[in-house]
Amino acid sequence: MVRGGGRLGGLSFTIIHVGKPKAPFVRSGIEHYEKKIKPLASLKFKTVREEPLRKGVTLKEVHRREAERLRKVRDDRTVRVVLDEKGDPLGSEALAALLEKWMIRGRSRLAFLVGGPSGLAPEIREEADLVLSLSPMTFSHELALLVLMEQLYRALAVLNGLPYPR
Amino acid sequence: MVRGGGRLGGLSFTIIHVGKPKAPFVRSGIEHYEKKIKPLASLKFKTVREEPLRKGVTLKEVHRREAERLRKVRDDRTVRVVLDEKGDPLGSEALAALLEKWMIRGRSRLAFLVGGPSGLAPEIREEADLVLSLSPMTFSHELALLVLMEQLYRALAVLNGLPYPR
Numbered sequence: 058m059v060r061g062g063g064r065l066g067g068l069s070f071t072i073i074h075v076g077k078p079k080a081p082f083v084r085s086g087i088e089h090y091e092k093k094i095k096p097l098a099s100l101k102f103k104t105v106r107e108e109p110l111r112k113g114v115t116l117k118e119v120h121r122r123e124a125e126r127l128r129k130v131r132d133d134r135t136v137r138v139v140l141d142e143k144g145d146p147l148g149s150e151a152l153a154a155l156l157e158k159w160m161i162r163g164r165s166r167l168a169f170l171v172g173g174p175s176g177l178a179p180e181i182r183e184e185a186d187l188v189l190s191l192s193p194m195t196f197s198h199e200l201a202l203l204v205l206m207e208q209l210y211r212a213l214a215v216l217n218g219l220p221y222p223r
Numbered sequence: 224m225v226r227g228g229g230r231l232g233g234l235s236f237t238i239i240h241v242g243k244p245k246a247p248f249v250r251s252g253i254e255h256y257e258k259k260i261k262p263l264a265s266l267k268f269k270t271v272r273e274e275p276l277r278k279g280v281t282l283k284e285v286h287r288r289e290a291e292r293l294r295k296v297r298d299d300r301t302v303r304v305v306l307d308e309k310g311d312p313l314g315s316e317a318l319a320a321l322l323e324k325w326m327i328r329g330r331s332r333l334a335f336l337v338g339g340p341s342g343l344a345p346e347i348r349e350e351a352d353l354v355l356s357l358s359p360m361t362f363s364h365e366l367a368l369l370v371l372m373e374q375l376y377r378a379l380a381v382l383n384g385l386p387y388p389r
Contacts, residue, residue, distance in 0.1 A: 082255050086248035149361040174389035192358035192370075195315040197388055200373050204358075207366050222363055223340035 068156060069099040069166045070209060073130055074202060075123050075173030076107030083199040090206035097213040103130045107173040120178035127170060127181060135168040137185045139177065140205060142195055144188030153212035155187070160216075169209075171202050234322060235265040235332045236375060239296055240368060241289050241339030242273030249365040256372035263379040269296045273339040286344035293336060293347060301334040303351045305343060306371060308361055310354030319378035321353075326382075335375075337368050 078084055094100050105126035108119045131137070136159055147155065159165065170181065182188050191204050211222055244250055260266050271292035274285045297303070302325055313321070325331065336347065348354050357370050377388055 080252075080255060082248050082252035086246075086252065089246060089248050146359050148359045152360070191360060193312050193314045194318070194357060194370075194374055195377065195387075196370070197373060200370065204360075204362070204366065204370065207363065208360055211361065221361075 071101045071168045073103045074171040078199045086203045090210050093210045119175045124178040124181050135166040136164050138187045139170045139185040141188050144190040146190045149211050153215040237267045237334045239269045240337040244365045252369045256376050259376045285341045290344040290347050301332040302330050304353045305336045305351040307354050310356040312356045315377050319381040
């Protein structure tokens with residue numbers, strides 16, 4: 058393992074999500090992990106507006122509108138990781154190893170896309186470098202955001218030789 | 224699906240964990256799901272004291288002491304589910320179906336055991352009816368508790384014909 062991300066310029070994470078998290082415990086959990094991640098990597102959030110699934114609007118149309126907004130905030134130089142329960146299951150150590158591999162190859166800017174209550178358009182998944190599954194279980198999108206942040210912190214702890222968070 | 228757990232007497236969950244959750248966001252997240260679960264099922268918590276992993280005490284000894292405490296609060300009439308990342312992976316729908324199966328067979332009292340920072344003794348896993356993995360990823364034990372509660376609420380929503388939480 059390469060210890061100390063700093064030597065390689067460090068990792069830069071952008072978490073892009075559809076809709077602002079509403080549950081207060083999720084918002085404070087995000088802050089909790091933000092404080093742990095920030096000394097080890099750059100971390101930014103981008104939120105795109107959620108398209109409500111209302112009468113007369115198909116899910117496909119909701120996805121299309123949200124995908125348009127997601128593409129606007131996306132940066133072409135980043136590695137794109139999309140979260141989806143039907144994606145590739147990775148253990149925490151495997152995720153850390155993958156981040157390290159990307160970092161060594163100079164691909165240290167990563168964007169993590171988390172859908173809203175309506176999920177994500179299939180095209181957004183197809184355009185991803187990795188479709189990552191956090192669990193075979195379905196998590197609410199807000200809980201998925203929290204779990205993602207814990208995993209990013211856990212990966213950074215591994216890559217920086219810090220005690221493994223328990 | 225059997226709609227309305229009430230007709231079968233309902234499910235009764237006891238969440239047994241080693242050590243009290245410390246992070247404020249976890250404590251408020253637990254309350255968040257508690258409010259959602261309580262109208263649909265009985266829910267209790269039991270905490271056993273965590274044995275600190277200090278110098279001169281082996282992990283095996285920590286496990287042994289914690290296992291003793293866990294056995295004391297355990298109820299012999301309950302189905303025992305132990306959480307462990309190396310356990311059986313189940314999707315959310317599969318978990319709901321399993322709870323329903325147990326309920327139909329009159330096994331409606333379930334205990335969920337969540338280890339502390341030192342994990343659980345192998346014997347505790349061996350004595351379980353089900354060793355459940357929430358994810359191939361490692362979650363901190365506090366986050367695991369939160370994810371478990373979301374999954375219990377999700378299963379109850381399915382079994383009660385409520386809109387699927389997104």
